[in-house]
Amino acid sequence: MIHTGERPYKCKVCGYACKNSGHLKTHMMIHTGERPFTCKMCDYACKESGSLKTHMMIHTSERRYRCKVCGYACTCTRSCSLKTRDDAYR
Known part of the structure; x- marks a missing residue:
């Protein structure tokens, strides 16, 4: 398949x-x-466990991804990619 x-x-x-x-x-x-995965700290709910795991970083202040240009830290790769792209145009 x-x-x-x-x-x-x-x-x-x-x-x-x-x-x-x-x-x-x-x-x-x-x-x-249906949104079976719910945050115990706020009213956020989602369809996938990975989305909840990423969301939980908001509450724990965990910033797993870092911009290679300026050092900005964020919770998801998309945010970091956008930040790096913006830095490239400065």
Whole structure:
């Protein structure tokens, strides 16, 4: 399946197709509104455990990623990538 591009798991609501049942299960939460992972410190809720783990860094002040240009620290790679890109134009 991986190399053939086959996507046998299909959403009956919108037609979304994916390679494994786990992705389909997560996708279905879009339609049901289910957000099983909840923060114990605030009202944040999400579909995936990784998103909750990243969110928790807000409460712990953990800054795992650092800009190589200026040293700015942030909680996710996207923020760090955007910051590095901005620094490159200075």
